[in-house]
Amino acid sequence: MGKLFSKENGEVFKSPLNLNNPIAVQVLGICSALAVTSQLKPAIVMGLSVTVITAFSNVIISLIRKTIPNRIRIIVQLVVVAALVTIVSNILKAYVYDVSVQLSVYVGLIITNCILMGRLEAFAMMNGPWESFLDGIANGLGYAIILVIVGFVRELLGFGSIFGFQIIPDSWLLDNGGGYLHNGMMTMPAMALILLACVIWAHRAYNKDKIQ
Amino acid sequence: MGKLNTNGNAYTIIYASIMVIIVAFLLAFVAQVLGPTQKANEDNDKKSQILAALGIEKGSDYDVEGKYNEMVKADPIYGKTVAEKQDNGGFAVANKDMSESNRPFYVAEVDGQTKYVVPMTGAGLWGGIWGYVALDDDCETVYGTYFSHESETAGLGARITEKWFQDSFKGKKVHAGGASDVALSVVKKGKEGKISPDNYVNGITGATLTSNGVDEMIKKGLGMYADILDNLKK
Numbered sequence: 438m439g440k441l442f443s444k445e446n447g448e449v450f451k452s453p454l455n456l457n458n459p460i461a462v463q464v465l466g467i468c469s470a471l472a473v474t475s476q477l478k479p480a481i482v483m484g485l486s487v488t489v490i491t492a493f494s495n496v497i498i499s500l501i502r503k504t505i506p507n508r509i510r511i512i513v514q515l516v517v518v519a520a521l522v523t524i525v526s527n528i529l530k531a532y533v534y535d536v537s538v539q540l541s542v543y544v545g546l547i548i549t550n551c552i553l554m555g556r557l558e559a560f561a562m563m564n565g566p567w568e569s570f571l572d573g574i575a576n577g578l579g580y581a582i583i584l585v586i587v588g589f590v591r592e593l594l595g596f597g598s599i600f601g602f603q604i605i606p607d608s609w610l611l612d613n614g615g616g617y618l619h620n621g622m623m624t625m626p627a628m629a630l631i632l633l634a635c636v637i638w639a640h641r642a643y644n645k646d647k648i649q
Numbered sequence: 650m651g652k653l654n655t656n657g658n659a660y661t662i663i664y665a666s667i668m669v670i671i672v673a674f675l676l677a678f679v680a681q682v683l684g685p686t687q688k689a690n691e692d693n694d695k696k697s698q699i700l701a702a703l704g705i706e707k708g709s710d711y712d713v714e715g716k717y718n719e720m721v722k723a724d725p726i727y728g729k730t731v732a733e734k735q736d737n738g739g740f741a742v743a744n745k746d747m748s749e750s751n752r753p754f755y756v757a758e759v760d761g762q763t764k765y766v767v768p769m770t771g772a773g774l775w776g777g778i779w780g781y782v783a784l785d786d787d788c789e790t791v792y793g794t795y796f797s798h799e800s801e802t803a804g805l806g807a808r809i810t811e812k813w814f815q816d817s818f819k820g821k822k823v824h825a826g827g828a829s830d831v832a833l834s835v836v837k838k839g840k841e842g843k844i845s846p847d848n849y850v851n852g853i854t855g856a857t858l859t860s861n862g863v864d865e866m867i868k869k870g871l872g873m874y875a876d877i878l879d880n881l882k883k
Contacts, residue, residue, distance in 0.1 A: 503655075506661040506665075508661060509665060512665070513665075516672055520675060523679070527687070530687045534687075621855075625802070
């Protein structure tokens with residue numbers, strides 16, 4: 438067991454969460470991060486879906502990496518990812534229908550998420566299944582953290598709620614005689630881009646010396 | 650076995666073929682296993698939308714199936730004429746299969762009063778929109794509505810799913826005076842013109858194109874069922 442949780446593996450797991458975060462540092466997977474973060478719940482489900490898919494596609498590719506013909510390796514990776522995405526999308530439709538309606542096309546678009554192909558090509562093709570699994574989980578979680586942060590701010594300011602629970606009391610609203618108005622901009626993808634930039638800015642300012 | 654030549658043509662082709670076959674079987678299996686649950690979810694969602702038009706708020710926790718069976722008494726399908734009628738099965742008609750010769754219709758009962766629910770589809774700004782309009786048994790007064798959309802702008806066009814907008818239709822009249830054209834409209838604030846307040850609701854600020862889409866959908870949708878409604882009118 439010592440080898441499973443060695444220092445190197447710990448590094449494999451930790452770095453995508455912070456110093457090598459796929460969104461904040463590598464700026465990958467932005468498209469879906471903008472689209473599904475208007476509320477917290479879809480953001481979390483999307484984050485988990487990507488985590489599961491990255492982890493398992495990493496493991497599968499890592500297991501068969503020595504048999505994959507070099508010339509069609511990208512196609513093989515794509516087929517594995519596409520199969521997993523289809524399975525996850527089917528499971529979502531069967532067990533969390535509301536969320537799958539909200540995520541609509543974006544689950545399918547996980548296939549084109551650059552994080553996935555990036556990890557497969559850069560990590561799983563060269564490392565063992567266990568390391569690849571850790572790498573997949575960590576990259577997925579690194580992605581999910583950013584989605585949750587952006588989703589939290591957007592839902593709070595855009596809808597006045599968290600997880601659909603009203604946080605800002607109705608009596609504050611302009612319509613009811615208060616002085617508060619939900620920021621409709623927050624519900625648009627453009628605002629997610631600005632928020633995301635703020636997250637990246639904060640992250641880089643804090644880790645100034647550590648990121649190459 | 651020695652070192653496999655993974656770069657040969659034959660190997661590559663066989664590898665690709667086997668991979669595709671395995672994946673195809675796997676996906677077919679998953680689709681088979683989960684299919685019935687997914688279908689049940691979709692049906693449930695559709696039922697809760699029809700119930701929403703009848704005033705049962707969507708999203709609240711209740712037994713959709715039971716409530717639907719209790720309230721919706723019949724779901725006939727009408728053909729091109731009122732006479733061509735199948736007594737039930739309207740629920741199974743998907744929105745995309747609705748046409749002038751294939752018109753599903755719902756007869757419901759709320760507190761002992763008959764209500765008719767007309768399904769309709771149309772186009773919003775970015776994608777499809779659809780809805781259900783419930784009418785009183787005079788086939789004239791709107792009892793309730795439900796609208797939804799594929800991909801309207803969140804916070805603007807997507808607000809057609811909000812209760813205040815749907816509720817603003819309550820009590821409005823479908824026709825103006827004795828005219829046979831559908832008069833019920835969605836109009837921009839300040840552009841009401843000569844339309845009687847009984848016949849319009851205000852559109853959504855910042856979402857004029859989606860509002861226009863709802864307006865067209867209602868006119869087309871109710872227009873398509875005019876003969877059936879005429880026939881049922883009390």
